[in-house]
Amino acid sequence: MPDPSDSALVRAARQQPVPHTPVWFMRQAGRSLPEYRALRAEVPMLEACRTPDLVTEITMQPVRRHGVDAAIFFSDIVVPLAAAGVDVDIVPGTGPVVARPVRTRADLDRIPELTPEHVPDITESVRRLVAELGATPLIGFAGAPFTLASYLVEGGPSRNHERTKAMMHGDPQLWHDLCARLAQIALTFLRVQAQAGASVVQLFDSWVGHLGRADYLSHVEPHSRAVLEGVADLGVPRIHFGVGTGELLSVMADAGAEVVGVDYRVSLTDAVARTGGRYAVQGNLDPALLFAPWEPLEQRVREIVREGVAAPGHIFNLGHGVLPATDPGVLTRVVELVHEVSAR
Numbered sequence: 001m002p003d004p005s006d007s008a009l010v011r012a013a014r015q016q017p018v019p020h021t022p023v024w025f026m027r028q029a030g031r032s033l034p035e036y037r038a039l040r041a042e043v044p045m046l047e048a049c050r051t052p053d054l055v056t057e058i059t060m061q062p063v064r065r066h067g068v069d070a071a072i073f074f075s076d077i078v079v080p081l082a083a084a085g086v087d088v089d090i091v092p093g094t095g096p097v098v099a100r101p102v103r104t105r106a107d108l109d110r111i112p113e114l115t116p117e118h119v120p121d122i123t124e125s126v127r128r129l130v131a132e133l134g135a136t137p138l139i140g141f142a143g144a145p146f147t148l149a150s151y152l153v154e155g156g157p158s159r160n161h162e163r164t165k166a167m168m169h170g171d172p173q174l175w176h177d178l179c180a181r182l183a184q185i186a187l188t189f190l191r192v193q194a195q196a197g198a199s200v201v202q203l204f205d206s207w208v209g210h211l212g213r214a215d216y217l218s219h220v221e222p223h224s225r226a227v228l229e230g231v232a233d234l235g236v237p238r239i240h241f242g243v244g245t246g247e248l249l250s251v252m253a254d255a256g257a258e259v260v261g262v263d264y265r266v267s268l269t270d271a272v273a274r275t276g277g278r279y280a281v282q283g284n285l286d287p288a289l290l291f292a293p294w295e296p297l298e299q300r301v302r303e304i305v306r307e308g309v310a311a312p313g314h315i316f317n318l319g320h321g322v323l324p325a326t327d328p329g330v331l332t333r334v335v336e337l338v339h340e341v342s343a344r
């Protein structure tokens with residue numbers, strides 16, 4: 001029987017010996033692939049995310065094309081919010097947009113809890129994917145409470161997160177209650193995916209690097225911890241990721257993860273030191289370097305693999321998602337190079 005729990009990715013997350021450094025890319029499914037653009041041409045994003053035929057096909061596309069060591073479930077961090085009944089849409093060229101931003105207690109009261117009955121299609125899509133993927137692990141994911149709250153409070157993507165921070169400090173009780181609700185939604189979404197067969201889960205706190213350490217610890221960490229600890233009984237390795245989180249790496253790792261995501265601003269060597277050598281690391285090629293000539297790109301990939309071999313465990317990835325204009329041929333070459341130079 002093909003067993004994804006014995007894959008290079010899961011082994012690296014568990015700090016076990018691996019045959020080669022496992023590699024996958026955040027946003028590996030998506031606009032960099034012509035086959036994705038063709039499938040999505042007529043279908044709105046959130047509708048695509050709830051259609052098992054499309055979810056399975058789009059999730060498989062980068063696995064077939066690039067030979068990556070994992071699939072990431074094709075969905076979005078706002079899918080569980082929409083499933084629970086929040087009026088949110090994904091607007092092409094913008095991202096998630098919320099019809100009625102959450103600013104008051106009455107707004108919060110309109111956000112329902114998520115139950116597995118809201119998302120039978122997610123279970124169906126994960127089951128189909130696990131059957132099709134065989135020994136290749138599927139990564140399930142959810143957005144972390146802070147990043148979800150930022151979209152809900154701001155009403156859409158935000159540069160400075162000013163309304164979010166104003167609520168955090170102006171009405172801490174409302175903030176904590178909002179984050180607790182979002183933690184319930186994220187946890188339910190992760191549990192549904194893991195119970196249907198996902199081998200790994202990743203909690204995306206993409207924008208939490210906008211906070212200092214003290215605010216993170218007092219206003220965010222308890223809620224992210226509730227999500228990560230809430231899946232502990234399922235035994236799947238947990239990856240905790242954010243952007244610009246150099247100052248937060250140790251507390252994000254300690255929040256209940258096996259793997260800490262590292263963006264390109266901090267070297268893997270420094271990330272290992274900052275997390276006490278106790279965690280596997282994931283990262284950290286600058287996605288913009290995929291646009292550079294092959295020679296300096298190759299050199300950087302080799303450096304990252306070398307640093308990763310010295311870490312307790314390493315999953316090669318970008319520091320953030322694949323940019324839409326990326327040449328997919330370069331991604332395939334990076335996968336081949338990582339496998340070749342890390343073969344042991």
Ligand code: 1CP
Pocket residue numbers: 025026027028029030031040045072073074075076077078090092094095096141147156157158204206321
């Ligand atoms: O029309 C399209 O193709 C929409 C573009 C798109 C795609 C392909 C969006 C809108 N989401 C997605 C898929 C998606 N979102 C995945 C798929 C799996 C994969 O990685 O291959 C994942 C993991 C996400 C998660 C997600 N959505 C995050 C966390 C990851 C990250 O990039 O930091 C965030 C912040 C979002 C919000 C979001 N959804 C879409 C966009 C353009 C954005 C960002 C908007 C902003 O800048 O705030």
